[in-house]
Amino acid sequence: MTDQPPAAPLRIAHNAMADGSRAYGPSERAIISRAAFGDAMAEIGSWPGYAPTPLRSLKELASSIGIDRLWYKDESQRFGLGSFKALGGAYAVLRLLAREVSARAPGVPVTALDLVVGKYGKITRALTVTTATDGNHGRSVAWGAQVFGCNAVIYVPAACSDGRRKAIEAYGARVVVVDGVYDEAVRRAAADARANGWFVVSDTSYSGYMDVPRDVMQGYTVMVEEAVQQLPASERPTHVFVQGGVGALPAAVCGHLWESWGRQRPTFVVVQSQAADAIYRSALAGRPVAAEGALDTVMVGLACGEVSLLAWALLERGMDAVVTISDSAALDTMRLLAQGRHGGRPIVAGESGVAGLAAVLAVAADPEARTALGLMPDARVLVFGTEGATDPDIYAHIVGRTAEQVLAL
Known part of the structure; x- marks a missing residue:
């Protein structure tokens, strides 16, 4: 796992379609909006165990790379699921079940508490949600299905580790392994859902499938607003680096900040693995383009070959650039955080979760890239540390310590 080939050169694609003067209008609000954020915040904020995750100031690391401030939103403990995905998949499951119960019992208001206590269990127990995942999103959907009272079937690509599969199964879901990459698991889940009358709860959108992914993305904005509120008074980021597989997360961050801050929004950089670079290729082409190859990367949460259409609708004008990073950059950043070399308490962060920070460090070390951005x-x-040790064994192998040992330092 840690024996990686030499890192390829840092790649940057500037987005020729970026428009910093463009107002956040009705077409953008139809995807992500502060109004819909209010609904998501009211709901998710009422769930047992909800608390804002910490925004960590990496002062010494900022100083060492020659910038003024560096903030890291630490999602490693979100709802005990270990990733920000808990905000999206479970919220979308709740919204879907509420709609389905209301359709079967017109005029009856449905609350999350009603579903949790099984008030409409006769209806929800007959329903099944499904999705494709590299790990974190599927765990969130499985958790939401367990909490709100329906069944779940989760499709994973062959490369998904045993640890991540078992974490999904721990919430009562059935896991189906697909002999292929993430995008093939997406297609298999959609086909089986049509055949069986199941409901797809995906974080990627495609033609004819938009509503549920919109709910997933809107759930993510809870994390974004938390970060905004946690920033020091009168200080805003000049740059935001956000990792993206299909693009749902960076689009949610971009849309929320764009609507909130308008023309004063930061330079927005999407980060991808060199081996799974669909957004990078799309920025160069000016339209959605698929990645090529086997999508073989340790950043498994980013190992997606196609761009979500909803995400692209925001990113095509809202993102300024895309950076691709090597696996070794991500692994080195995990170790840096675990060893406390950022200047604070050690931080547990997973392979995909450190991608944004890894890109900042890579850009800062490259004079040409630094000037370009x-x-x-x-x-x-501002960066988002989107996961902790979501596979404990893999984490310990990479870092040399378990997550528990790191936190005890």
């Missing part, structure tokens, strides 16, 4: 000494950078 305006990462100057007065830069204030």
